[in-house]
């Protein structure tokens with residue numbers, strides 16, 4: 001078969017559009033193709049600036065992932081139940097949803113959205129600088145019953161960062177970024193550079209490096225900020241909360257800005273999240289929240305330590321004035337979700353998720369698929385390392401009926417490509433054990449086919465962040 005035909009043939013098989021699908025047959029087909037498997041050429045970085053080199057690498061990596069039918073996908077379902085998603089004509093069990101508690105299909109949240117549409121229409125088109133729908137006030141009151149601090153709702157978490165960070169950071173402050181802090185925080189930090197504000201970087205979660213930099217920077221700067229995530233979005237590990245609390249006590253000028261987008265809802269009393277539970281309400285701690293993940297709705301919030309700074313950002317935060325508001329159905333659903341989080345309905349949902357995460361970690365350990373950084377959050381990561389090998393494994397896992405996220409550059413370091421798996425309450429226990437068996441099998445198959453004795457495909461110790 002000509003190489004091009006083989007490629008089409010392989011794509012048909014992987015998409016499941018080839019009739020008489022048989023997993024054994026599939027393995028043989030792939031084995032046959034593996035002698036001339038299509039790998040992308042090593043990136044040739046012709047561009048001569050750092051930015052264009054970075055963009056060329058992103059473009060090349062993503063183009064290959066798109067051609068492999070593992071990213072930039074569309075769901076084709078007419079109706080979603082949270083567990084199954086159809087793409088490229090194939091039904092897959094969805095291990096790619098961040099709706100950890102499974103609330104996006106909850107009747108109470110749907111009713112909140114429908115009621116808001118019936119009362120206010122699909123849209124309230126006005127900047128919040130002029131007029132907000134009363135639902136905003138209702139939502140902020142509900143959220144202040146959940147979180148310690150003064151809550152400003154924003155259309156997205158990113159827009160919350162863009163409003164808050166340039167206002168809360170003073171001209172003589174210094175910023176220290178965790179290497180893995182979310183891209184949206186890094187983007188907002190870019191706004192500080194033209195003001196000449198010092199921005200420094202530490203390796204991921206390295207508290208020794210952080211303390212060293214605080215000691216140095218505190219001499220010349222009013223405040224020393226550390227920007228970090230509560231739970232990191234790709235590897236699912238936590239910020240070292242205890243150590244951060246100690247540093248807050250030890251250094252008066254040390255301040256924290258924590259993006260806890262992935263911690264809200266599934267974790268903590270009333271779904272307060274990781275950062276608010278352990279550090280909330282302190283004068284030197286600012287927290288960003290998301291309702292677009294575990295909360296089951298949309299939008300974000302910044303939780304300020306006091307009303308005064310909240311009001312300053314409300315007046316001066318550019319995206320609060322110059323971006324549009326959250327629309328009525330999302331506000332209605334988020335109010336319903338906030339009420340649910342304050343009710344007895346929350347604990348069984350959190351417990352069910354914890355059980356599924358524990359099952360995943362137990363089974364992963366049995367199968368030798370431990371996460372590089374052990375964690376008990378719903379974001380799980382299996383490192384493979386090499387990008388094209390990761391794509392090959394993910395294609396095969398999808399062909400067996402499981403949808404997982406591809407973890408590639410720039411979301412993870414180039415040599416840390418892998419499989420990102422998110423656990424949610426729609427999943428059944430047998431889905432979790434089935435997925436892990438499938439991943440183990442496919443990693444072994446690909447390893448054998450590549451005869452890569454030199455370098456095992458799966459080696460969590462090689463993790464380089």
Ligand SMILES: Cc1ncc(COP(=O)(O)O)c(C=O)c1O
Pocket residue numbers: 155156157158159182184229233259260261262290292299300
């Ligand atoms: C940790 C973290 N922060 C912020 C965001 C951005 O959220 P939004 O889409 O609400 O701007 C994400 C998105 O996935 C995220 O994972």
